[in-house]
Amino acid sequence: xxxxxxxxxxxxxxxxxxxxxxxxxxxxxRGSLQHYFPGGKEQLVNEAVRWGGNYAARRVxxxxxxxxxxxxxxxxxxxxxxxxxxxxxxxxxxxxxPVAAAVVDCVETTESTRTAAAEAFACWTRPVARALTxxxxxxxxAESLATLMISAAEGALLIARAERDxxxxxxxxxxxxxxxxxxxxxxx
Amino acid sequence: xxxxxxxxxxxxxxxxxxxxxxxxxxxxxRGSLQHYFPGGKEQLVNEAVRWGGNYAARRVxxxxxxxxxxxxxxxxxxxxxxxxxxxxxxxxxxxxxPVAAAVVDCVETTESTRTAAAEAFACWTRPVARALTxxxxxxxxAESLATLMISAAEGALLIARAERDxxxxxxxxxxxxxxxxxxxxxxx
Numbered sequence: 001x002x003x004x005x006x007x008x009x010x011x012x013x014x015x016x017x018x019x020x021x022x023x024x025x026x027x028x029x030r031g032s033l034q035h036y037f038p039g040g041k042e043q044l045v046n047e048a049v050r051w052g053g054n055y056a057a058r059r060v061x062x063x064x065x066x067x068x069x070x071x072x073x074x075x076x077x078x079x080x081x082x083x084x085x086x087x088x089x090x091x092x093x094x095x096x097x098p099v100a101a102a103v104v105d106c107v108e109t110t111e112s113t114r115t116a117a118a119e120a121f122a123c124w125t126r127p128v129a130r131a132l133t134x135x136x137x138x139x140x141x142a143e144s145l146a147t148l149m150i151s152a153a154e155g156a157l158l159i160a161r162a163e164r165d166x167x168x169x170x171x172x173x174x175x176x177x178x179x180x181x182x183x184x185x186x187x188x
Numbered sequence: 189x190x191x192x193x194x195x196x197x198x199x200x201x202x203x204x205x206x207x208x209x210x211x212x213x214x215x216x217x218r219g220s221l222q223h224y225f226p227g228g229k230e231q232l233v234n235e236a237v238r239w240g241g242n243y244a245a246r247r248v249x250x251x252x253x254x255x256x257x258x259x260x261x262x263x264x265x266x267x268x269x270x271x272x273x274x275x276x277x278x279x280x281x282x283x284x285x286p287v288a289a290a291v292v293d294c295v296e297t298t299e300s301t302r303t304a305a306a307e308a309f310a311c312w313t314r315p316v317a318r319a320l321t322x323x324x325x326x327x328x329x330a331e332s333l334a335t336l337m338i339s340a341a342e343g344a345l346l347i348a349r350a351e352r353d354x355x356x357x358x359x360x361x362x363x364x365x366x367x368x369x370x371x372x373x374x375x376x
Contacts, residue, residue, distance in 0.1 A: 011296050012293070012296055012297065013201060013202075013203060013292045013293035013294075014201075014203075015201060015202075015203030015204055015293065016203055016293065016297070094295055094296065096291070096292060096295075099346075099350075100288075100292060100346050101292050103284070103346045103349050103350050104201045104284060104288060104289050104292040104293070104346075105200070105201035105203065105204065105292070105293070106201075107282055107284075107349045107350060108199050108200055108282065109200065109204070114349075114350055114352070117350035118347075118350040118351045118352075120350075121346075121347050121350055121351070141363075143359075144359035144362065144363050145363060147344070147347065147355075147356050147359045147360065148340060148344075148359060148360050148363045148364065150343065150347070151339075151340045151341075151342075151343030151344040151346075151347060151356060151360050152336060152339045152340040152343055152360075153339075153343065154339075154342070154343030154346055154347075155338065155339030155340055155341065155342030155343035155344075155346075156335070156336075156339040156343075158287075158288050158291045158292075158309075158339075158342055158343075159306075159309050159335065159338070159339060159342075161291050161295045161302075162287075162291050162295060162302055162305035162306040162308075162309055163306045163309070164302070164306075167335075168335050168339060171331075171332035171335045171336060172335065172336050172339050172340075174332065175329075175332050175333060175336045175367075176336065176367075179363075179364075179367045
C-alpha cells in the first residue's frame with residue numbers, strides 16, 4: 001500500500017490521492033488500511049515519502065555497479081535516464097516524484113510530512129555525495145554538487161511533465177556532465 | 189483574484205486552494221468570481237499559472253537592469269536570491285512556485301493547466317536565454333543553460349521548503365555560477 005500511495009502521489013499529487021484509491025490500487029482488503037496505518041493518510045503519505053527517498057538512494061548503488069568506469073557524468077546520466085525512460089514509455093501518464101508532491105501539497109500544513117520529505121531528500125543526497133567523493137571529488141564540494149544534481153533533476157522533471165517531453169531532462173544531464181567531471185581533482 | 193490564487197497555490201498546492209479562500213484572500217465580492225471566471229477553478233488556476241510565468245519573466249529584465257556589469261552568474265544569483273530572501277523573511281510559511289504546484293496537482297487530470305504550465309516555463313526561459321546570448325553565450329547553448337538554471341532553482345526550492353532552510357538554493361547558485369560564466373565565449 002505504501003508503494004501504491006507513492007505511485008498515485010507521483011501522478012496526481014497528495015491531495016487527490018484518496019485512501020480508497022490506494023486500497024484499490026494495491027488490491028488490498030479494505031480493513032487493512034486501518035490496521036497497518038492507524039495514523040491514517042498522514043502516516044501513509046509519510047511512509048510513501050520515505051519509500052521514495054530509500055528507492056532513489058538504492059538506485060544510486062545499482063547505477064554505480066552498472067557503470068564500467070564510474071564518472072560523475074556517467075552516474076548523473078543514469079539518474080536522469082530513469083525519468084526520461086519512464087516519460088517516453090508512458091507519454092500520457094507523466095509520473096513525477098512523490099517527495100516533490102509531498103512538498104507542494106503538505107509542507108505548510110503537515111509538519112511530519114515536511115520532515116519526512118527533508119529526510120527523503122537527505123537519504124538520496126548522501127549516497128550521491130559519497131559516490132562523488134569515491135570518484136575523487138573533494139569532500140567539501142561533494143555534498144553541494146549532489147544537491148545540485150538532485151535539484152536540477154527534480155526541476156527538469158517538473159518542466160518535462162508540463163511539456164510531455166524529456167527535453168529539459170536531457171538538457172540538464174548534458175550541461176551538468178562536464179561540470180561534474182571537472183570537479184574530480186584526484187584519481188580515486 | 190489571479191494574484192491571490194497564485195499566492196495560495198504557492199503555499200498549499202492547487203487542490204487545497206478553494207475558490208472561497210481565493211475570494212477571501214483577494215477581499216473580493218462573492219459574485220465577482222463567477223463574473224470574471226466563468227470557466228471556474230480551472231480558468232482561475234490557469235490564469236494564476238500564466239501570471240507566475242509572466243512575473244518571473246519580467247523580473248529577469250529588472251535583475252539585469254540592477255546589475256552594474258551583467259554576468260550569467262550575477263543574473264542567476266539574483267534569480268535565486270528572490271527565493272532565499274522570501275524563505276528567510278517568512279520561515280514558517282515557505283512559499284513555492286505556483287507553476288510547480290500546477291504541475292504536481294494537475295498535469296495528469298487537466299490538459300489546459302498542463303499546457304499553461306509548459307507555456308509559463310517557456311515564458312520564463314526565453315528572457316533568461318536571451319540575456320545569456322546578449323552576454324556572449326553561444327545561442328546553441330543559451331536555451332539549454334537557461335533550462336538548467338530554472339530547473340536547478342525549482343528543484344532547490346523544493347528541497348529548501350522541505351528543509352525550511354535556504355541551503356540548497358545557495359548551493360545551487362554557488363556551484364552553477366562558474367559553469368555559466370565559462371559559457372561566455374565572446375565579449376558582448
